[in-house]
Amino acid sequence: MPATPSLLKRLPPLGFFAALLVLIVVLLLPQAAGLPLAGQRLLAILAFAVVLWLTEAVSYEVSAVLIVALIALLVGTAPNMAAPEHALGTSKALSMAMSGFTSSGLVLVAAALFIAAAMTITGLDRRIALMTLSRIGVGYGRILIGTLVVTVVLSLLVPSATARVACVVPIMMGMIAAFGVSKDSPFAAGVMIMVAQATSVWNVGIQTAAAQNLLTTDFIHQVTGQSISWSTWLLAGAPWAMLMSVALYWVVHRLMPAKSVAIAGGKDTVKKALQELGPMSRNEKTLLGVTLVLLLLWATGGKLHHVDTATVTATGLGVLLLPGLGVMSWKEVQSRIPWGTLLVFGVGISLGSALLQTHAGQWLGNVVVQGMGLESLSPFWLFAVLSLFLIVVHLGFASATALTSTMMPILLSLLTAISSELNVPGMALLLGFAISFGFILPINAPQNMVCIGTDTFTSRQFIKVGIPVTIIGYLVMLLLAASWWPLLGLM
Helix, strand or coil: CCHHHHHHHHCCCHHHHHHHHHHHHHHHCCCCCCCCHHHHHHHHHHHHHHHHHHHCCCCHHHHHHHHHHHHHHHHCCCECCCCCCCECCHHHHHHHHHHHHHCHHHHHHHHHHHHHHHHHHHCHHHHHHHHHHHHHCCCHHHHHHHHHHHHHHHHHHCCCHHHHHHHHHHHHHHHHHHCCCCCCCHHHHHHHHHHHHHHHHHHHHCHHHCHHHHHHHHHHHHHHCCCCCHHHHHHHHHHHHHHHHHHHHHHHHHHCCCCCCCCCCHHHHHHHHHHHHCCCCHHHHHHHHHHHHHHHHHHCECCCECCCHHHHHHHHHHHHHCCCCCCCCHHHHHCCCCHHHHHHHHHHHHHHHHHHHCCHHHHHHHHHHHHHCHHHCCHHHHHHHHHHHHHHHHHHCCCHHHHHHHHHHHHHHHHHHHCCCCCHHHHHHHHHHHHCCCCCCHHHCHHHHHHHCCCCCCHHHHHHHHHHHHHHHHHHHHHHHCCHHHHCCCC
16 A cells, blocks of 8 residues: 555556646647648657646756657657758757757856856846945835845846845845844735845846847847847847836835834944955956956947857857866856756757747747738737737746747748748847746746745745736837837837
């Protein structure tokens, strides 16, 4: 009898069997006209992956390995699209499944994770956060503003949302303790919700602030051959992020009021923490200098020089790792890099590329266009419909990277099928903004999960703030879609 519970514990969760069932059902469907068998099998793999991601039956890293194996086996034994009398071959299919690991987007994400680790190793991220908070001052409203400012500054310097939150959360928890309020107070909840939501807001504003942005630009380049520069993204996304920062402050201050909180010790706490850091070290100065140079090169790409963002970032990383001149060694940094993130990112790119190579994405895009009559919509209403769809779909995803891997190749195929006159790269860029809408559920973004792990707020409180922020964010996007973004030539 005792063996039965033990065996049950070793069985995969129900979500895995649901994903397997979906895979089999799609594989057994009659082959649709215009869809190669390899494409149908790729859609089955995509459905399998989506169910795994939605149910979180296995970790994202495990799902990535399963996706690679399925592409190699199922697509590899399907007829070659160019020569249907022969199978594609598992070797070629495996190359397809691993193609994302040669992408410039993956290089940029990897370099960004290393730079984020350098910020933590040197303590520069903590110093910047404390200096910013010390200048903003104390008081509930000022602390909320300070959190916003810290988020903006770190979004420019630390190209990892999770790393930024991991830096800010301990500082804010220390301030909450210094103010003499309980962890479950409105003050603590408001501050920590602001950390999570502001991070998501500025993921939209800055291209290098989030991995899903880099994945979006990589797919745009693959499909259209056009590159989205750092400055183009900033011009389009920063106005939305600035307007939403004001809205976010108003929503948090109004829905999580904490006017009666005594916070006399706050400023002293920040000053004491700064004093404990001491003067800036050589490594901090070096890292700050390299980061500022990277910012300058990112912002002037395609104008003052023609070196792409990934190459610029990889070069900066090389400088930071140089013996004697750099700020960290390989041994120091290797344990701080979430290697699983790179695995998931690379396979996500591969999955999206495979959708396009097997013509599955194009077929699905044509079906959606014809079935929904999207070709008759103006660019504004097309954006309104598709962005709303992405915001709703994101409720089921715990990773914007996974959502981007799933939807962006299909969206690009859909946009290409609608009209030759539509600005496909521009529209895809704007739809990429909607993918970062992880405001409603704590599970919708890693930074939300880090913050809720502090036990300062409940899921209900997060949703209470997240719903109005999502509605306002969507309306602000529509406002910019009717005014600013057409002026930039993106619609």
